[in-house]
Amino acid sequence: MTNPDDTLPVRWLPAAPSRADNPHMTLAFARAYEQTATRITGPVSFAALRHIPAFGHGLRILDVAAGTGALSVPAAHAGAAVTAVDIAPGMVEVLEERLAPFPTAQACQMDGEALSFPDASFDAALSVFGVSLFGDWKAGLAELTRVVRGGGHVVVATWRQPPGGGPFVVMAEALRATFPDRPVPAGPEGFLKLAAPDAMTAALTEAGLIDSEVEEIEAIWEGPAGFDYLLQMAELHSYMGPYAALDHEQRRRVDQAILEAVDRHVTDGRLSMRTTATIGTGLRPVRRT
Numbered sequence: 001m002t003n004p005d006d007t008l009p010v011r012w013l014p015a016a017p018s019r020a021d022n023p024h025m026t027l028a029f030a031r032a033y034e035q036t037a038t039r040i041t042g043p044v045s046f047a048a049l050r051h052i053p054a055f056g057h058g059l060r061i062l063d064v065a066a067g068t069g070a071l072s073v074p075a076a077h078a079g080a081a082v083t084a085v086d087i088a089p090g091m092v093e094v095l096e097e098r099l100a101p102f103p104t105a106q107a108c109q110m111d112g113e114a115l116s117f118p119d120a121s122f123d124a125a126l127s128v129f130g131v132s133l134f135g136d137w138k139a140g141l142a143e144l145t146r147v148v149r150g151g152g153h154v155v156v157a158t159w160r161q162p163p164g165g166g167p168f169v170v171m172a173e174a175l176r177a178t179f180p181d182r183p184v185p186a187g188p189e190g191f192l193k194l195a196a197p198d199a200m201t202a203a204l205t206e207a208g209l210i211d212s213e214v215e216e217i218e219a220i221w222e223g224p225a226g227f228d229y230l231l232q233m234a235e236l237h238s239y240m241g242p243y244a245a246l247d248h249e250q251r252r253r254v255d256q257a258i259l260e261a262v263d264r265h266v267t268d269g270r271l272s273m274r275t276t277a278t279i280g281t282g283l284r285p286v287r288r289t
Contacts, residue, residue, distance in 0.1 A: 065130020
């Protein structure tokens with residue numbers, strides 16, 4: 001355990017997400033994530049899908065780092081042939097449940113940095129808050145590009161600023177207030193490299209995509225105010241690295257700071273957090289024979 005005045009030696013997300021003992025791999029985390037995070041990843045996923053022309057029935061769509069299906073499920077409802085992959089077994093278990101009603105949808109466990117699909121397998125490949133968190137985000141973006149046919153679309157979304165949206169913003173404010181001398185926990189390189197629109201455009205071009213377009217959208221996370229917020233977020237908080245590293249007394253102090261942070265964002269008795277996301281789109285060039 002570190003002293004409260006020491007530097008936090010932790011990240012929001014673990015450095016080795018594929019480790020079997022990583023709590024983020026579990027079904028329990030997937031359930032907590034679905035209950036608390038998809039209310040903000042969902043709107044960004046809808047916006048990402050709008051970047052796919054003629055989106056709908058029969059379109060072959062790959063969703064990388066699909067989580068619990070914020071993008072895959074609405075895509076399947078629209079009639080797309082969805083393949084959803086995630087490295088976490090817990091996420092895949094939830095995905096299988098959510099996609100079970102759709103005969104042309106499937107979920108499987110797979111590393112987004114090394115997809116097992118052949119080249120040009122899909123009409124579009126998307127990753128919302130996925131590739132930007134990879135240890136090798138460039139490999140993830142290259143894989144998205146590789147598996148899309150010529151003329152197909154690649155769409156990547158990330159948050160404009162760390163640590164992300166909704167509860168992560170509240171936790172960051174509370175940690176800064178409680179431990180003002182500690183630096184902000186490290187964010188993944190891809191998060192920082194893809195967040196700005198010009199940087200996103202450059203990354204898409206470097207990956208071999210053309211006709212790149214980037215937009216910034218505002219996503220809103222809403223939840224209960226006051227102590228009800230702490231009750232609803234308790235399980236998710238236990239998976240946040242900076243919070244999980246604290247002892248009981250430190251957590252008590254951070255919980256009080258969370259309540260104060262929540263109060264600053266309450267409107268008409270409900271917490272409303274607005275966070276900007278960056279969405280980038282590019283086309284894989286058609287190979288001329």
